[in-house]
Amino acid sequence: MSDITKKSLTEIVRLVKKKEIKSEELTQSFIKNINNDKKLNSFITKCSEIALNNAKNFDENPKLDKLLPGIPIAVKDLFCTQGVTTTAGSKMLENFIPNYESTITKNLWNEGAFLLGKLNCDEYAMGSSNETSFFGNVMNPIAENTVPGGSSGGSASALAADLTPATIGTDTGGSIRQPASFTGTVGLKPTYGLCSRWGIVAFASSLDQAGPMTKTVEDCALMLEAMVGFDKKDSTSINRKKESYSKNLTENIKGLKIGIPKEYRVEGMSKEIDKLWKNGEKILKDSGVEILDISLPSTKYALPAYYIVAPAEASSNLARYDGVKYGFRSSKGNNLIEMYENTRSEGFGDEVKRRILIGTYVLSSGYYDAYYLKAQKVRQLIKNDFDQSFKKVDAILTPSTPSSAFKIGEKKNDPISMYLNDIFTVPVNLAGIPAISIPAGLDNNNYPLGLQLIGKPLDEQKLLNIAYAVEKKINFKQTLNRWWEK
Amino acid sequence: MTKENGKYLIEGDKGKWEVVIGLEVHAQVTSNSKLFSGSSTKFGAEPNTQVSLIDSAFPGMLPVINEFCIHQAIKTGLGLNAKINLSSVFDRKNYFYADLPQGYQISQYKNPIVGEGEITLDLPQGSKKIGIERLHLEQDAGKSIHDLDPSNTFVDLNRSGVALMEIVSKPDLRSPDEVNAYVKKLRSIMRYLGTCDGNMQEGSLRADVNVSVRKVGDRNLGTRCEIKNVNSIKFMQMAIAYEAKRQVELLESGKKVDQETRLFDTKKNETRSMRSKEDAHDYRYFPDPDLLPLNLDKNLIDKIKKGLPELPDQKKERFITEHKLTPYEANILVSEKEISDYFEEVVKKSDKKLAKNWIMGDLFASLNDKNISITDSPVTSSKMAQLIDCISSGVISGRTAKEVFEVMKESGEDPKKIIESKGLQQKSDPKELETIIDKIIFDNKDKVSQYKSGKEKLFGFFVGQVMKISGGKANPKLVNDILKQKLK
Numbered sequence: 001m002s003d004i005t006k007k008s009l010t011e012i013v014r015l016v017k018k019k020e021i022k023s024e025e026l027t028q029s030f031i032k033n034i035n036n037d038k039k040l041n042s043f044i045t046k047c048s049e050i051a052l053n054n055a056k057n058f059d060e061n062p063k064l065d066k067l068l069p070g071i072p073i074a075v076k077d078l079f080c081t082q083g084v085t086t087t088a089g090s091k092m093l094e095n096f097i098p099n100y101e102s103t104i105t106k107n108l109w110n111e112g113a114f115l116l117g118k119l120n121c122d123e124y125a126m127g128s129s130n131e132t133s134f135f136g137n138v139m140n141p142i143a144e145n146t147v148p149g150g151s152s153g154g155s156a157s158a159l160a161a162d163l164t165p166a167t168i169g170t171d172t173g174g175s176i177r178q179p180a181s182f183t184g185t186v187g188l189k190p191t192y193g194l195c196s197r198w199g200i201v202a203f204a205s206s207l208d209q210a211g212p213m214t215k216t217v218e219d220c221a222l223m224l225e226a227m228v229g230f231d232k233k234d235s236t237s238i239n240r241k242k243e244s245y246s247k248n249l250t251e252n253i254k255g256l257k258i259g260i261p262k263e264y265r266v267e268g269m270s271k272e273i274d275k276l277w278k279n280g281e282k283i284l285k286d287s288g289v290e291i292l293d294i295s296l297p298s299t300k301y302a303l304p305a306y307y308i309v310a311p312a313e314a315s316s317n318l319a320r321y322d323g324v325k326y327g328f329r330s331s332k333g334n335n336l337i338e339m340y341e342n343t344r345s346e347g348f349g350d351e352v353k354r355r356i357l358i359g360t361y362v363l364s365s366g367y368y369d370a371y372y373l374k375a376q377k378v379r380q381l382i383k384n385d386f387d388q389s390f391k392k393v394d395a396i397l398t399p400s401t402p403s404s405a406f407k408i409g410e411k412k413n414d415p416i417s418m419y420l421n422d423i424f425t426v427p428v429n430l431a432g433i434p435a436i437s438i439p440a441g442l443d444n445n446n447y448p449l450g451l452q453l454i455g456k457p458l459d460e461q462k463l464l465n466i467a468y469a470v471e472k473k474i475n476f477k478q479t480l481n482r483w484w485e486k
Numbered sequence: 487m488t489k490e491n492g493k494y495l496i497e498g499d500k501g502k503w504e505v506v507i508g509l510e511v512h513a514q515v516t517s518n519s520k521l522f523s524g525s526s527t528k529f530g531a532e533p534n535t536q537v538s539l540i541d542s543a544f545p546g547m548l549p550v551i552n553e554f555c556i557h558q559a560i561k562t563g564l565g566l567n568a569k570i571n572l573s574s575v576f577d578r579k580n581y582f583y584a585d586l587p588q589g590y591q592i593s594q595y596k597n598p599i600v601g602e603g604e605i606t607l608d609l610p611q612g613s614k615k616i617g618i619e620r621l622h623l624e625q626d627a628g629k630s631i632h633d634l635d636p637s638n639t640f641v642d643l644n645r646s647g648v649a650l651m652e653i654v655s656k657p658d659l660r661s662p663d664e665v666n667a668y669v670k671k672l673r674s675i676m677r678y679l680g681t682c683d684g685n686m687q688e689g690s691l692r693a694d695v696n697v698s699v700r701k702v703g704d705r706n707l708g709t710r711c712e713i714k715n716v717n718s719i720k721f722m723q724m725a726i727a728y729e730a731k732r733q734v735e736l737l738e739s740g741k742k743v744d745q746e747t748r749l750f751d752t753k754k755n756e757t758r759s760m761r762s763k764e765d766a767h768d769y770r771y772f773p774d775p776d777l778l779p780l781n782l783d784k785n786l787i788d789k790i791k792k793g794l795p796e797l798p799d800q801k802k803e804r805f806i807t808e809h810k811l812t813p814y815e816a817n818i819l820v821s822e823k824e825i826s827d828y829f830e831e832v833v834k835k836s837d838k839k840l841a842k843n844w845i846m847g848d849l850f851a852s853l854n855d856k857n858i859s860i861t862d863s864p865v866t867s868s869k870m871a872q873l874i875d876c877i878s879s880g881v882i883s884g885r886t887a888k889e890v891f892e893v894m895k896e897s898g899e900d901p902k903k904i905i906e907s908k909g910l911q912q913k914s915d916p917k918e919l920e921t922i923i924d925k926i927i928f929d930n931k932d933k934v935s936q937y938k939s940g941k942e943k944l945f946g947f948f949v950g951q952v953m954k955i956s957g958g959k960a961n962p963k964l965v966n967d968i969l970k971q972k973l974k
Contacts (some may be wrong), residue, residue, distance in 0.1 A: 078545045080545060088545070093545065096545070098544065098545070100539060100544070100547075102546060115746070132947075136893040171643075184660055187799070197546070197548060198546065198547075198548050199546040199547075200546045201545040201546050202545070202546060204775070205775035205776050206775035225950050232549060232550065233550060234548050234776055235548065235549065235550050235551065235775075235776060235777050236775075236776065236778060311770070312772060313772075313775050315580075315770075316578050316589070316770070316772070318589075319580060319582065319588065319589020319590055320545075320587060320588050320589050322582060322584075322589060324584050324587070325542055325543065325544075325587055326544065336639070340582055360770065363770035363771075363772055364768055364770060365768045365770070368770075368771075368772070372772060480530055
């Protein structure tokens with residue numbers, strides 16, 4: 001059999017169901033790839049032994065009617081996994097072992113999958129290049145010393161390098177879609193509330209949403225189907241019937257209307273991105289879709305609003321990491337206040353501290369109205385923009401990112417330029433709507449570029465269908481020389 | 487301090503001062519589980535045995551509102567004649583403390599579940615309405631224990647996340663006595679509703695007391711101080727008396743009252759500064775993004791309203807008309823639900839007037855002596871009813887009943903058994919009494935003629951003789967009747 005690890009998840013599931021491959025053999029193949037990786041640094045914790053035991057157990061008593069039978073899956077290290085260290089990419093949780101399993105991972109395991117490892121990410125998911133992780137930066141398989149994007153950088157890197165057949169990430173402002181775009185993979189941020197947040201280390205609660213990261217759109221549909229479901233343990237979880245995204249996937253999108261928002265044509269956008277976008281438009285037209293120019297006038301306020309709301313929530317969400325109950329505690333300090341100060345000074349990295357400071361500031365008495373409250377109003381305007389547009393169109397097409405992957409260190413000391421990376425992805429989180437990034441072409445360096453499709457709330461199926469149709473026509477191929485194995 | 491027409495005023499060197507008091511009462515919601523988790527709320531468990539992952543704020547844990555606590559808050563709001571807000575919001579109140587695992591308390595800031603209401607106090611000088619500003623739900627914190635080890639602080643999270651109702655009064659209270667009446671009334675209403683057990687020893691009811699003073703006749707409010715976390719009515723009263731005097735002295739000596747938070751030292755009977763306004767925390771309130779706004783269905787509120795039990799004020803009115811009580815008596819009998827239940831049980835089976843006198847007299851005295859509550863009384867309501875029945879049916883006299891009660895209050899024995907075993911039954915056989923009376927008339931012919939010639943006072947002498955001979959057991963009414971007839 002040709003290298004199983006290069007195949008799509010859907011194909012692997014098909015082979016397992018046809019009993020053409022055993023889970024153990026499959027798992028061994030991925031473990032081999034993981035062990036051969038000397039440079040990507042995409043794993044924080046490898047779970048080879050656990051995975052092999054699970055694979056053997058599966059092979060002894062294979063339950064083939066599941067969505068993910070006998071499939072090993074590595075997950076972003078933001079998902080709490082019972083008995084397995086969960087770090088959130090932070091020194092603060094370096095040795096934290098939860099005794100509980102996040103709802104999303106539990107859903108995957110209930111569908112027959114098991115844990116292959118925990119993937120590197122920006123510290124507490126704060127970052128766009130995976131350079132803020134306490135466990136070191138991650139490299140993009142497309143080229144050495146290139147960032148994989150962030151914060152789900154380890155997930156994107158491991159997926160693109162065939163170290164896991166599929167993975168899951170979290171997306172607060174683009175943390176799934178931007179790394180997917182940077183690595184030539186597919187990433188979906190579902191409607192807020194579709195995937196339970198229970199057991200995911202929180203960054204910004206009103207924006208955080210888990211989603212699948214896969215090699216193909218079909219895989220994405222399959223993974224999403226395995227992840228979703230109402231969870232009464234999450235008060236923001238949406239109570240609705242589960243959909244069969246993979247079964248209902250179709251490339252017939254004839255007659256749909258898709259909008260092109262003029263505000264996304266930002267100043268200084270490269271010709272390559274423009275070309276990519278035009279090409280996407282053309283492909284959609286060829287598929288029988290009507291293209292409409294639309295306007296999302298509040299777009300320019302999205303990024304500043306995001307960088308108020310997200311840090312505000314983060315500053316409060318991260319207050320629990322105080323050294324009292326679990327996680328890192330500094331040995332220095334003579335009283336409670338000093339213990340807090342030292343623990344948090346030593347335990348958090350610079351980017352996390354920066355956002356806690358911003359968040360604390362914008363919530364402070366006297367500044368609340370000018371910042372937080374105003375940002376919430378902007379958020380409503382952005383949501384209204386989308387609502388208006390979706391009266392006319394079924395989905396919106398934009399580039400996923402304003403550029404392709406950049407070099408490690410290139411933007412590290414320029415937070416504003418780093419934050420600008422999220423310019424196309426952030427409005428979606430503020431509005432709580434779904435969006436998918438799919439690989440759509442290569443730039444002059446042969447680095448992948450992604451297109452983003454934005455949909456109505458809970459309209460994931462349509463979004464997947466459109467992405468499926470575009471994927472087929474684009475026929476994106478990237479060849480990786482596996483430099484990280486040398 | 488002087489009391490002028492029942493008013494509590496502080497006599498300063500430069501005039502009379504009025505005290506203005508507002509209370510923030512923290513009442514623990516009666517509920518088996520916590521506000522946002524399924525952990526037990528039972529009092530007195532081993533430290534850290536009633537703590538879920540949510541209460542201890544583990545990564546990725548999310549709060550889920552306990553619907554029962556919402557119903558309890560609505561009930562309480564209705565009991566306070568308050569507006570129930572159909573939409574309210576849970577906010578995060580951010581601050582660091584070792585016994586606050588999340589680093590924030592989930593509370594309600596701008597949009598509480600219950601808005602304005604009022605309760606009526608019955609005071610010696612008449613009734614007075616006290617405004618309620620709001621009621622909101624919030625989580626309790628854990629407990630820091632500083633005295634178990636010289637260099638370490640221990641944290642017990644059993645209380646962490648327990649539901650509290652914070653009930654904020656308007657600054658309508660004017661004296662320690664009014665505060666006493668207010669807290670007791672509030673407690674009584676919540677106990678009737680079953681929404682808070684009001685147990686102050688266990689910390690189920692505590693209050694922050696806001697105190698300011700102003701010259702009599704002044705309309706503007708003075709600068710207030712907040713005395714934090716006072717856990718008994720007595721301490722509240724002491725703290726207010728001290729604090730009001732302190733403020734008057736400051737103002738009269740030309741100084742200013744600083745707006746600050748103070749603590750009441752129960753040992754020294756004084757308040758002292760805890761933190762000034764400048765040092766006040768910036769709690770950085772914002773809506774908790776883990777919880778959606780709480781939207782209530784009007785039907786739910788109507789349903790809860792229909793199911794409300796009779797409250798103290800309503801019961802008082804009913805007692806006055808139904809049981810012919812004075813407002814004063816009714817007030818006492820409805821103050822505690824258990825007392826009113828006891829009273830109603832007794833009057834169901836026996837004479838109303840006797841019932842009220844016995845309960846408010848001998849029974850209360852015995853409960854006071856023993857310092858026990860009515861539910862722990864050895865004299866149960868049915869035994870009390872039996873005793874009263876024995877009096878009204880003439881089995882024993884009121885005086886003998888006191889003797890029987892003395893035994894009952896110790897042993898809890900059945901009154902009829904006591905009467906029987908001690909042979910305390912009244913002599914109610916007319917023939918037997920006639921024989922006694924005939925003999926007395928025969929032996930005291932001179933007194934009989936004096937009586938008949940108009941010295942009616944001597945009637946008591948004859949009654950006394952009958953009682954003497956009968957050993958006090960003669961039925962007084964019968965004795966009267968027979969004597970009157972024979973002496974005609």
